[in-house]
Amino acid sequence: MAPSIATTVAGVLGTARRITVKVGSSLIVGDDDGVRHDWLASLGTDIAALKTAGKQVVLVSSGAVALGRRHLGLRKTTRLDHKQAAAAAGQALLMQAWERALAPHGIPTAQLLLTIDDTEQRRRSLNARATLDVLLAQGGLPVINENDSVATDELKYGDNDRLSARAAQLVRSDVLILLSDVDGLYTADPARYPGAEHLAYITAITPEIEAFAGGAGMAGTGTGGMRTKLEAALIASGFGCATIIACGRADHPLARLADGARATLVAASGSPASAYKAWIKGTLAPGGSVTIDDGAARALAAGKSLLPAGVTKVEGRFDRGACLRVFDSAGTEVARGIAAYNATEAAAIAGLGSAEIERRLGFSGRDELIHRDDLVML
Numbered sequence: 001m002a003p004s005i006a007t008t009v010a011g012v013l014g015t016a017r018r019i020t021v022k023v024g025s026s027l028i029v030g031d032d033d034g035v036r037h038d039w040l041a042s043l044g045t046d047i048a049a050l051k052t053a054g055k056q057v058v059l060v061s062s063g064a065v066a067l068g069r070r071h072l073g074l075r076k077t078t079r080l081d082h083k084q085a086a087a088a089a090g091q092a093l094l095m096q097a098w099e100r101a102l103a104p105h106g107i108p109t110a111q112l113l114l115t116i117d118d119t120e121q122r123r124r125s126l127n128a129r130a131t132l133d134v135l136l137a138q139g140g141l142p143v144i145n146e147n148d149s150v151a152t153d154e155l156k157y158g159d160n161d162r163l164s165a166r167a168a169q170l171v172r173s174d175v176l177i178l179l180s181d182v183d184g185l186y187t188a189d190p191a192r193y194p195g196a197e198h199l200a201y202i203t204a205i206t207p208e209i210e211a212f213a214g215g216a217g218m219a220g221t222g223t224g225g226m227r228t229k230l231e232a233a234l235i236a237s238g239f240g241c242a243t244i245i246a247c248g249r250a251d252h253p254l255a256r257l258a259d260g261a262r263a264t265l266v267a268a269s270g271s272p273a274s275a276y277k278a279w280i281k282g283t284l285a286p287g288g289s290v291t292i293d294d295g296a297a298r299a300l301a302a303g304k305s306l307l308p309a310g311v312t313k314v315e316g317r318f319d320r321g322a323c324l325r326v327f328d329s330a331g332t333e334v335a336r337g338i339a340a341y342n343a344t345e346a347a348a349i350a351g352l353g354s355a356e357i358e359r360r361l362g363f364s365g366r367d368e369l370i371h372r373d374d375l376v377m378l
């Protein structure tokens with residue numbers, strides 16, 4: 001029997017709409033501590049091809065610390081202040097390198113430096129998501145890294161594997177590709193055990209699978225090992241995103257993957273949209289509620305967003321990003337969704353047409369109070 005599309009790398013890549021690609025330091029920085037420009041150019045060509053095929057791509061790039069060290073003449077050390085200074089210097093070089101790789105394809109790059117709060121706090125994650133959505137809609141390539149220069153040790157993702165899983169979640173990627181210098185997960189460390197078996201497809205990260213990753217940490221320029229890659233895959237699969245762990249050493253790493261290069265595919269459970277909506281539906285403590293008129297109720301039933309114009313009452317004290325109950329005029333809870341405005345703003349614009357929102361609030365926000373992507377019917 002032919003394998004189903006979702007169980008092969010080529011199949012997953014073919015159907016994915018949004019793809020997050022994480023690139024480890026060892027791929028970006030060469031043995032001379034300089035940028036591997038030719039390789040970056042080849043990845044740029046691969047990314048351009050994906051975009052031409054109608055896919056949106058987000059890049060999570062390491063390499064700032066390694067590049068900045070050389071630039072500043074700092075030695076390799078674990079000293080936090082030195083690493084932070086190196087990241088500050090290297091991040092600029094890193095962005096120059098990506099811009100150079102993508103410019104020939106007419107793809108503008110844009111830098112996003114995240115700290116843990118930007119993905120773990122709903123309100124801030126909504127802001128980051130909105131920024132990413134605009135960048136993608138404009139055909140850009142967001143390049144994400146951790147804001148190493150200000151993040152403190154206790155409050156860090158620490159490695160870009162986990163950061164990339166959170167970034168993938170933020171943009172609701174269908175697939176996360178972790179490019180490093182290993183071509184996937186083995187039953188034992190292949191460098192030490194020649195008989196180690198490569199695992200091409202993992203349906204679930206069981207304790208047995210986790211045990212395979214134990215001790216298979218990679219030395220070298222980056223910080224992530226197989227363990228953090230599996231952690232990333234676990235986060236990703238939980239929100240409906242498949243993960244591909246692949247070796248990116250050679251030029252054109254993404255084209256090679258599509259052509260069947262060896263890799264490990266970790267399955268997703270559900271789809272990003274279904275996982276997000278299940279999460280909204282399952283919110284234990286909605287932050288407030290709105291009551292809507294019959295016209296709005298019909299619009300929601302037809303799959304549309306909730307506009308302030310259809311709101312007759314706002315209750316509760318909630319921030320932007322809170323989950324709201326939506327009641328119809330008879331008092332039945334008909335939907336749940338994520339508020340694009342806080343309670344004060346929502347009350348101020350209830351009943352208003354889109355054109356009046358900006359005048360009332362003094363700033364221009366979203367047209368919708370709850371966007372249909374953030375809404376589930378009950």
Ligand code: GLU
Binds near residue numbers: 062065146148159161
């Ligand atoms: N954020 C770090 C950097 O840009 C890398 C962390 C990692 O490699 O996981 O150098």
